[in-house]
Amino acid sequence: xxVPEFIRRKREGEALTPDxxxxxxxxxxxxxxxxxxxxxxxxAVFFKGMTPEEAAAFTRSMLESGDRFDxxxxxxxxxxxxxxxxxxxxxxxxxxPLMAAADCIVPMVSGRGLGHTGGTLDKLDSIPGYKWNLNxxxxxxxxxxxxxxxxxxxxxxxxxxxxxxxxxxxxxTVESVPLICGSILSKKVASGVEALVMDVKCGSGxxxxxxxxxxxxxxxxVEIGTALGKPVSAIITQMxxxxxxxxxxxxxxxxxxxxxxGHGPSDAREITLVLxxxxxxxxxxxxxxxEAHAKLSHLLDSGAALDKFKHWMEAQGGDPDxxxxxxxxxxxxxxxxxxxxxxxxxxxxxxxxxxxxxxTLGGGRMKKTDEVDLTVGLLIHKKPGDKVEKGEPLATLxxxxxxxxxxxxxxxxxxxxxxxAAPAEELKSVIGEMRAR
Amino acid sequence: xxVPEFIRRKREGEALTPDxxxxxxxxxxxxxxxxxxxxxxxxAVFFKGMTPEEAAAFTRSMLESGDRFDxxxxxxxxxxxxxxxxxxxxxxxxxxPLMAAADCIVPMVSGRGLGHTGGTLDKLDSIPGYKWNLNxxxxxxxxxxxxxxxxxxxxxxxxxxxxxxxxxxxxxTVESVPLICGSILSKKVASGVEALVMDVKCGSGxxxxxxxxxxxxxxxxVEIGTALGKPVSAIITQMxxxxxxxxxxxxxxxxxxxxxxGHGPSDAREITLVLxxxxxxxxxxxxxxxEAHAKLSHLLDSGAALDKFKHWMEAQGGDPDxxxxxxxxxxxxxxxxxxxxxxxxxxxxxxxxxxxxxxTLGGGRMKKTDEVDLTVGLLIHKKPGDKVEKGEPLATLxxxxxxxxxxxxxxxxxxxxxxxAAPAEELKSVIGEMRAR
Numbered sequence: 001x002x003v004p005e006f007i008r009r010k011r012e013g014e015a016l017t018p019d020x021x022x023x024x025x026x027x028x029x030x031x032x033x034x035x036x037x038x039x040x041x042x043x044a045v046f047f048k049g050m051t052p053e054e055a056a057a058f059t060r061s062m063l064e065s066g067d068r069f070d071x072x073x074x075x076x077x078x079x080x081x082x083x084x085x086x087x088x089x090x091x092x093x094x095x096x097p098l099m100a101a102a103d104c105i106v107p108m109v110s111g112r113g114l115g116h117t118g119g120t121l122d123k124l125d126s127i128p129g130y131k132w133n134l135n136x137x138x139x140x141x142x143x144x145x146x147x148x149x150x151x152x153x154x155x156x157x158x159x160x161x162x163x164x165x166x167x168x169x170x171x172x173t174v175e176s177v178p179l180i181c182g183s184i185l186s187k188k189v190a191s192g193v194e195a196l197v198m199d200v201k202c203g204s205g206x207x208x209x210x211x212x213x214x215x216x217x218x219x220x221x222v223e224i225g226t227a228l229g230k231p232v233s234a235i236i237t238q239m240x241x242x243x244x245x246x247x248x249x250x251x252x253x254x255x256x257x258x259x260x261x262g263h264g265p266s267d268a269r270e271i272t273l274v275l276x277x278x279x280x281x282x283x284x285x286x287x288x289x290x291e292a293h294a295k296l297s298h299l300l301d302s303g304a305a306l307d308k309f310k311h312w313m314e315a316q317g318g319d320p321d322x323x324x325x326x327x328x329x330x331x332x333x334x335x336x337x338x339x340x341x342x343x344x345x346x347x348x349x350x351x352x353x354x355x356x357x358x359x360t361l362g363g364g365r366m367k368k369t370d371e372v373d374l375t376v377g378l379l380i381h382k383k384p385g386d387k388v389e390k391g392e393p394l395a396t397l398x399x400x401x402x403x404x405x406x407x408x409x410x411x412x413x414x415x416x417x418x419x420x421a422a423p424a425e426e427l428k429s430v431i432g433e434m435r436a437r
Numbered sequence: 438x439x440v441p442e443f444i445r446r447k448r449e450g451e452a453l454t455p456d457x458x459x460x461x462x463x464x465x466x467x468x469x470x471x472x473x474x475x476x477x478x479x480x481a482v483f484f485k486g487m488t489p490e491e492a493a494a495f496t497r498s499m500l501e502s503g504d505r506f507d508x509x510x511x512x513x514x515x516x517x518x519x520x521x522x523x524x525x526x527x528x529x530x531x532x533x534p535l536m537a538a539a540d541c542i543v544p545m546v547s548g549r550g551l552g553h554t555g556g557t558l559d560k561l562d563s564i565p566g567y568k569w570n571l572n573x574x575x576x577x578x579x580x581x582x583x584x585x586x587x588x589x590x591x592x593x594x595x596x597x598x599x600x601x602x603x604x605x606x607x608x609x610t611v612e613s614v615p616l617i618c619g620s621i622l623s624k625k626v627a628s629g630v631e632a633l634v635m636d637v638k639c640g641s642g643x644x645x646x647x648x649x650x651x652x653x654x655x656x657x658x659v660e661i662g663t664a665l666g667k668p669v670s671a672i673i674t675q676m677x678x679x680x681x682x683x684x685x686x687x688x689x690x691x692x693x694x695x696x697x698x699g700h701g702p703s704d705a706r707e708i709t710l711v712l713x714x715x716x717x718x719x720x721x722x723x724x725x726x727x728e729a730h731a732k733l734s735h736l737l738d739s740g741a742a743l744d745k746f747k748h749w750m751e752a753q754g755g756d757p758d759x760x761x762x763x764x765x766x767x768x769x770x771x772x773x774x775x776x777x778x779x780x781x782x783x784x785x786x787x788x789x790x791x792x793x794x795x796x797t798l799g800g801g802r803m804k805k806t807d808e809v810d811l812t813v814g815l816l817i818h819k820k821p822g823d824k825v826e827k828g829e830p831l832a833t834l835x836x837x838x839x840x841x842x843x844x845x846x847x848x849x850x851x852x853x854x855x856x857x858a859a860p861a862e863e864l865k866s867v868i869g870e871m872r873a874r
Contacts, residue, residue: 004608005609008609011480011483034472035471035472035473036471037607037608039477039480040476040477040608040609044480046448047484171477172445172477173477
């Protein structure tokens with residue numbers, strides 16, 4: 001193919017055909033199209049975007065570059081959720097067993113945290129014995145038995161995305177909406193899902209900081225999913241405060257179990273139920289979100305989801321005793337407290353800085369090669385709208401030997417904006433606009 | 438340096454500092470910044486442009502990447518001309534000895550033709566014995582003795598441009614104005630010029646097909662030249678018809694000698710005089726273009742320029758007998774004629790197609806590796822505004838054994854648009870808007 005001409009046409013905003021997009025991606029994966037041409041193409045896409053048809057062809061080409069899990073011999077609707085990444089987001093570990101309890105199949109292939117956001121695999125690493133590196137056969141065995149499983153990417157899982165992701169990272173083309181959509185959707189479709197609910201985070205702790213960008217991403221995910229023949233529903237949720245109370249790997253796993261027991265912070269529980277209700281509707285197991293919500297609340301409160309969680313742990317090697325002995329999820333007992341410098345109301349929390357504070361303590365990675373300490377993190381005591389007295393604790397920091405403590409305290413203290421009056425009600429709401437499927 | 442952040446800032450339209458631009462270009466030439474990052478940067482520049490300061494720093498960084506001819510021990514103002522490329526453009530070979538006759542130094546480093554346009558080195562290759570591959574020492578020797586010299590690039594001549602040019606070619610980033618300016622100006626400044634006149638071609642045979650783009654390029658060249666401390670004047674000339682009558686290497690050299698003898702087509706003579714007049718003003722050897730034009734016309738008509746041409750040939754190994762025996766410039770005697778299919782007036786000539794017809798006969802290269810036959814080409818008998826009878830010759834094609842003849846005839850015939858009425862006068866004019874220095 002004439003690659004410069006292919007790039008030029010994208011540069012001029014002309015639409016590319018599915019066949020030539022596939023030839024380009026295949027050529028890249030095979031090593032025949034050099035990276036310097038791919039990166040010029042990615043930058044042209046950053047400026048000119050893609051039509052839904054182009055983006056679907058791009059996603060399909062990536063999808064076809066490697067393994068594609070065949071779950072057709074497992075009974076039940078295969079549904080999944082994907083979040084664009086936030087702080088304190090432990091939804092996946094609650095959602096997977098809850099949906100399994102509702103007779104759905106959740107074939108989740110997850111990743112690690114990077115930047116200020118956490119990653120599901122890191123959180124699961126805090127569970128003694130949990131094995132995330134299953135092959136396709138064992139993954140399907142767990143899915144057939146339990147209904148849910150969470151694993152890491154297999155070696156030949158969407159290699160086009162692995163290559164493109166690394167290249168985007170070093171060429172300042174990460175933020176392009178069609179490239180983000182292709183990366184997410186190719187992996188989800190490769191994992192065998194039939195329908196997907198997207199949790200598009202928006203706010204100070206999200207990659208999409210404003211609603212316009214979040215809406216654009218949501219709309220594109222729905223359009224491209226449709227073009228691929230996979231129903232996608234996107235829900236925009238606020239990430240202007242950490243989700244729940246716990247930020248940090250073992251701390252978040254403890255909170256996960258709290259919520260599965262019917263306790264825990266209401267925002268994390270509610271977001272989980274809203275996302276699951278949407279999934280249940282896509283799976284045609286409920287007529288509408290209201291009916292779905294009621295059914296799922298019952299499954300959570302009755303202990304059915306917790307029961308599934310136990311079976312899931314047993315199936316993937318995790319110690320099920322963590323349910324009754326949360327101390328098996330090791331949290332550092334060295335703590336320090338960030339106190340309010342004045343009395344007033346919490347106006348806002350710069351949520352990204354809370355995520356960075358957790359990283360600073362050792363709880364996440366800013367570079368891929370950083371080691372993660374699963375035992376550190378933060379407990380958030382005050383959220384937007386809360387009234388505080390001077391000297392009252394805003395957050396407790398679990399650290400290891402004081403590592404990164406001073407910086408983390410500064411980041412946390414500065415993340416809180418306090419004011420005289422209570423903030424407007426909308427600042428406190430967590431679930432934003434829901435997009436039509 | 439943080440290269441992704443550098444690219445991201447350009448992508449967002451932020452201005453880059455001279456130091457970081459230099460670090461980036463140095464890193465690229467040294468092999469420390471990979472091509473996939475450079476190409477993403479080039480595409481970001483395509484979309485976001487550069488400020489004059491950025492473009493000057495970019496040009497300076499390229500300039501500093503290799504040899505830089507020091508002409509300070511040669512007396513006289515060092516001036517040069519550069520054209521953006523056209524069809525039938527033999528100006529350089531007339532202009533260089535003419536300016537030398539006017540006591541200026543013209544240190545011309547030229548290139549080969551590519552695409553539909555011709556190249557000066559190819560034209561010079563038709564002169565028996567002419568040596569273009571001089572080193573800096575011999576180049577300076579000729580300049581000191583004659584006042585003008587035309588050579589090809591030395592091995593270490595602006596290596597950053599060599600690398601960037603190849604990369605732009607395969608990543609669809611050739612057309613970016615600041616990248617074009619950097620490429621042109623870095624080479625011109627490296628060749629030792631103190632002032633430059635740019636011939637920006639505009640029209641159906643030029644790379645800039647419309648006036649808006651030609652104006653943008655002209656304005657940028659002047660601005661960046663100023664920022665580099667080198668006066669640049671840009672003149673926009675029409676390339677809506679081949680320049681002169683001859684198109685093809687040996688044919689154009691024959692026409693060159695005609696013009697140096699005071700004969701030849703008036704459009705090529707007039708453009709040369711206008712460009713030279715501008716150069717003479719920049720060199721402060723004339724008070725204004727009118728005075729300069731009169732002086733230069735005299736040098737041409739008196740034979741002083743032809744005399745310089747002879748000395749130049751002797752100094753660079755070319756056979757001076759070509760002046761009296763044009764047959765030494767070998768032209769194929771196999772000819773065919775394209776005739777007018779109807780009576781009427783020539784409305785326009787698709788000039789690019791005339792250039793492509795010459796290539797098709799073997800007279801140019803569409804790919805760098807194509808071999809060039811110096812003996813083939815076209816003589817253009819009818820130009821826009823000319824009245825023709827049905828069956829009258831429009832052009833004579835010199836071919837070799839019929840190679841490419843049928844295609845070239847078709848291209849030539851289709852390039853002519855004939856109509857009932859004479860075209861508007863402006864269509865026939867050759868010299869367009871002149872830009873202020």
